[in-house]
Amino acid sequence: MTIKPILALAVVASVALAAGCGAPAPKLPADMIYTGGDIITVNDAQPAVEAVAVKDGKILAVGARSQIEGAYKGPATTVVDLAGKTLLPGFLHPHSHYINSLTVANQVNVFAPPAGPGKDVPAIVAELKKFRDARKIPEGELIMAYGYDETSMPGGRTLGRDDLDKDFPNNPVMAGHTSLHGAVLNSAALKKYGITAATKTPPGGVIVRKKGSNEPDGLVMETAWLPIFGSLPKPTPEQEVEWSKAGQLLYAAAGITTAQEGATHGPDVALLQRAAGGGANLIDVIAFPFIVDLDAILKDNPPSSFGQYKNGLKLGGVKITLDGSPQGSTAFFTAPYLVDGPNGQKNWRGELPFPEDTVKAWFKRVYDLGLPLNVHGNGDAAIDVLLRAHEYAAAGSLDKDRRTTIIHSQFVRLNQLDTYVTYKFIPSFFTEHTFYFGETHMRQRGKEQAYFMSPMRTAIGKGLHPTNHTDFNVSPIDQLFVVWTAVNRVSRTGEVIGPDERVTPLEALKAITINAAYQYSEEKTKGSIEVGKLADLVILDRNPLKVPPMEIKDIKVVETIKVGKTIYKAK
Ligand SMILES: [Zn+2]
Numbered sequence: 392m393t394i395k396p397i398l399a400l401a402v403v404a405s406v407a408l409a410a411g412c413g414a415p416a417p418k419l420p421a422d423m424i425y426t427g428g429d430i431i432t433v434n435d436a437q438p439a440v441e442a443v444a445v446k447d448g449k450i451l452a453v454g455a456r457s458q459i460e461g462a463y464k465g466p467a468t469t470v471v472d473l474a475g476k477t478l479l480p481g482f483l484h485p486h487s488h489y490i491n492s493l494t495v496a497n498q499v500n501v502f503a504p505p506a507g508p509g510k511d512v513p514a515i516v517a518e519l520k521k522f523r524d525a526r527k528i529p530e531g532e533l534i535m536a537y538g539y540d541e542t543s544m545p546g547g548r549t550l551g552r553d554d555l556d557k558d559f560p561n562n563p564v565m566a567g568h569t570s571l572h573g574a575v576l577n578s579a580a581l582k583k584y585g586i587t588a589a590t591k592t593p594p595g596g597v598i599v600r601k602k603g604s605n606e607p608d609g610l611v612m613e614t615a616w617l618p619i620f621g622s623l624p625k626p627t628p629e630q631e632v633e634w635s636k637a638g639q640l641l642y643a644a645a646g647i648t649t650a651q652e653g654a655t656h657g658p659d660v661a662l663l664q665r666a667a668g669g670g671a672n673l674i675d676v677i678a679f680p681f682i683v684d685l686d687a688i689l690k691d692n693p694p695s696s697f698g699q700y701k702n703g704l705k706l707g708g709v710k711i712t713l714d715g716s717p718q719g720s721t722a723f724f725t726a727p728y729l730v731d732g733p734n735g736q737k738n739w740r741g742e743l744p745f746p747e748d749t750v751k752a753w754f755k756r757v758y759d760l761g762l763p764l765n766v767h768g769n770g771d772a773a774i775d776v777l778l779r780a781h782e783y784a785a786a787g788s789l790d791k792d793r794r795t796t797i798i799h800s801q802f803v804r805l806n807q808l809d810t811y812v813t814y815k816f817i818p819s820f821f822t823e824h825t826f827y828f829g830e831t832h833m834r835q836r837g838k839e840q841a842y843f844m845s846p847m848r849t850a851i852g853k854g855l856h857p858t859n860h861t862d863f864n865v866s867p868i869d870q871l872f873v874v875w876t877a878v879n880r881v882s883r884t885g886e887v888i889g890p891d892e893r894v895t896p897l898e899a900l901k902a903i904t905i906n907a908a909y910q911y912s913e914e915k916t917k918g919s920i921e922v923g924k925l926a927d928l929v930i931l932d933r934n935p936l937k938v939p940p941m942e943i944k945d946i947k948v949v950e951t952i953k954v955g956k957t958i959y960k961a962k
Pocket of ligand 1: 486487862
């Protein structure tokens, strides 16, 4: 986004003084003044204000209504009456897979309720058929779904290739796993991607086999899924801008003004740049190139080009993924799961898909380039590995301010959080797991660990500044639901998963505003309603600090504003 430079603050101050002395018209009129409702600045130094003045896409002034209107209301100023609604800084999304938003519009939602209609196997098959018939998809064409979660299938009756083959004998069908680390393939899809009884399961991969045979059953995950993922269809050049806008509207409708693309492959970096160049970016997008593609990406994007926006797109740093997902039993732990592994393994602790020496070399490469690092670590053993990799790569400057962010930190141990403090790490939690996978984690990891998952209260108590994410499209984009889970930690069955780790609504909001801005080194321009920052704003129908905590998830986004312009308005 291009923004006209704001006038010097000294001018602002002198106008304010002049207005206080009864000057007839402001020398510096605002474009907009927002007032008439609650305003949550997320600025501890000035939490309670009545009005916000915006000029040239930036926040010109905040304060009492009489003072702001007196000093900044000119003939051309639009006064926006909030009419009792609540104004906040626009939300920043600390970890999602933005690129998937481009294709989600052309896929079938099979999330389990309440996120989708996929309550059991017949419901998922019915949704796929509905989609095929409505779109008149011809035979042979690939049909994709997202949000499949075997752990929420009633009675443990999971989806397999046979369930899909009956109705889809001639279309490859893939029901993407909610972890984004795999999918259930029907026979046509298994054939298309060359997975047969003779296919060996690669190290760090999962190919679920039919009972008593070597025939694939349908679910393919982790390293076995990566080659399939890499060859999925992409939008044509004509579709890129249109699909990008549609994807960004999903974010804007959730009040998000800065999105993350959390593990970007080489061709997708080019796609994001083409789309942004074509005017697609309604919001800011921050991409973290995936480590295995880094060398290829650096050819066109030298390290010096990272950290700067161009057409609303910035390369934020580098993403390294260590382990899988705890709900899929592929996260890497020091103690075994209470259930067998995904391939039936006993005493299963998960595993690292890559040797530790490789991880150490990756860390060193990224740190030597001076780029910020986002590391996916779920299980405590994976987090041990990343701490050792940091110690290897950052030797001599372990506590340098690098904004190294540990994505998920889902099952971080208490003593590891102390090390986070020492190394200035930022935990980006995923408290929605308490709702979506609360029961699964209780069953697979036990109560003590489940209660301490995404330990936001403890992290804040230690002085850390955690962020909180949806990992879209692991779960839908819904920032109020993120806040609700951090505040309540209520599971699907109504159990509070870790009451001691609940945080206040304001702390939960900070995790998706000012703390997220800090994670991206954008705390000077985003994350709070403060003079000089971008006018990235969101209007909610109710105040999350005032409603009963269990109602936070029902709060609606009314309007989303990016650099002073409305980009989304609820109908
Ligand atoms: Zn992710």
